[in-house]
Amino acid sequence: MTIACLPTLPVSSAMQVTGCRACGGQLGTVFCDLGEQPVSNSYVPPERRGEPEPRFPLRALVCSTCRLVQLDTVVDAEAIFSDYAYFSSASESWLAHSKRFCDSMIQRLGLGADSFVVEAASNDGYLLKYFVEAGVPCLGIEPAVNVAEVARAAGVPTEVLFLGKETARGVVRRYRHADLVVANNVLAHVPPVNDFVAGLAELAGSSGVVSIEAPHLLQLVDGVQFDTIYHEHYSYYSLLPMERLLAAHGLRVFDVERLATHGGSLRVFASAAPRPASATLDEVRAEEAARGLDDDAFYEGFDVRVQALLEEFRSWLASARAAGRRIGAYGAAAKGNTFLNAARVTAEDIIAVADRSPKKQGRLLPGSHIPVVTPEALLRMELDDILLLPWNIGEELAQQLRAGGFRGRILVAVPRLREYR
Ligand SMILES: [Zn+2]
Incomplete structure (x- = not known):
């Protein structure tokens, strides 16, 4: 399923996080502690079976202020960012999902030959190719050179960049503001989330729409999906911290969709210009409030359920x-x-x-x-x-x-x- 190169350098460094990556608040309650683990994509050549493997704590904590669940140890991002390339064109169901999104956005936002769509972490062009086919001008922003080349070869204009505030300004200068900015399943992988979201806001300007997909923490909890926690996933979103993070960059959420992908995800729509809140947005906000996502108690019981599941499996x-x-x-x-x-x-x-x-x-x-x-x-x-x-x-x-x-x-x-x- 992957088209990225596996990292060739051994991962050697890790950093203890001192505050919330979104709001700077204190990390308090332990959400899930999976012990010390090697980085999950560091596959071992058989001849190196006997060598010690670097292991790092795999532990998720909850921010006491904004409630973003996040790892408290960050492993050297250079060595693991190739996991961005997971969503390659090899998966049929993922392509169908992407095509449906493209069709619905073209209709909803009235996109056409005069519009401009930008996708952050655009991978091999798996999604933007549908905008290209529909005659909607677009641009992919992809940090991996080899992956960007695949996209260009498939006819999807792509720039090799890490998205941040400055690189987004450069894109706006060279092109224009985007009518639609897409960030699907990338937010969890980005250590500097504030710079990344600032980049999304820059790209969208005063009138564009930002669309973000991320696995929903509520589904992770209900489905005991603790195995979606790994070193390459720095943070785990519910609507609550997502809205707070976006608001810090002038983006207001106006709609949200529930998706079945990745065990249950949210697709959040936001813009700088105020738009009326949809019924689904009110519904998801109310559901998260009713489940207590703004209280420690909601997060405290999860690790116990994980350990029980592991015990059952071991026996x-x-x-x-x-x-x-x-x-x-x-x-x-x-x-x-x-x-x-x-x-x-x-x-x-x-x-x-x-x-x-x-x-x-x-x-x-x-x-x-x-x-x-x-x-x-x-x-x-x-x-x-x-x-x-x-x-x-x-x-x-x-x-x-x-x-x-x-x-x-x-x-x-x-x-x-x-x-x-
Ligand atoms: Zn926070």
Whole structure:
């Protein structure tokens, strides 16, 4: 699924965060503590199996002021930013999602040949290509040179930049203000969120609309999606801190949509010009207030639920192994690594994990050191059980395994251990 290069340099530095990255407030309540873990995309070549791996605390705290959930240790961003490239054109369902967004924005904002759309972290042009096809002028802003080249080759104008206030001013000078500024699934990956959001506000100017997609913390809590916490995800948004962050840069939220993507996301619309608040916006605000997202108690119980889930999984694993069952896994992405390392799983427990990415095949997963193989090789291993790590596409993967002839048990562990029938 990924087109980015895996980092070649070992991650060597980490920094303790002293205050909230959004508002500067104090980080208080512990939301989730997953212990010390290697960075989730630092796959290990087999010949380096015996070498020590750098491990860093993977712990999310809550800001006592704005309620943004965030990691309190930041690992060297240079070495891990390649994870931006996760949303590549390889995923059919993601492309369909992007096309629907493009169509609806063209209609809603009346975009045409005189309009201008800018996307931050535009990747390989997976989304903007639909605006290009519809004849709407657009520009991608993408920090990874190799990924930007893929976009340009596909006909999507792209500049190689990290978005911030200054770089946004440069874009406005060279082009113009945008009618629509898109930032999908990028906010969590950006350490300097204030400079990034200032950049979005600059691009949109006084009349443009900013559209931001981010996984919804409320869904993370309800679905016990603790495995979406990893070092590359610095922060975890609900509407509450998102509105506060945007307001600090003169952007007012006027609408929000609930999306099924990434286990449940929000798409937030904001602009500098005041616009009437939609009914859904009032609804989500009221829901978050009713659930107590502005109180510590809401966040305090989560870690206990996570530990209970991990305990249940470990005891299942122990009894399955004691019964002599051969267990494999599917999907060597970041969330799988968080899960396996939090559950202290080793290559003794799970024989192999399959992944379609040739860059991961032949390597070992960070921490657990489970070897990554091709899906075909996994099917030849005569396994009794296969654990699906990306539960968000579990149904799709289960069908693939059945179509490939697998007759054993197919399981997921989040939000609770269960079997696909
Ligand atoms: Zn804060």
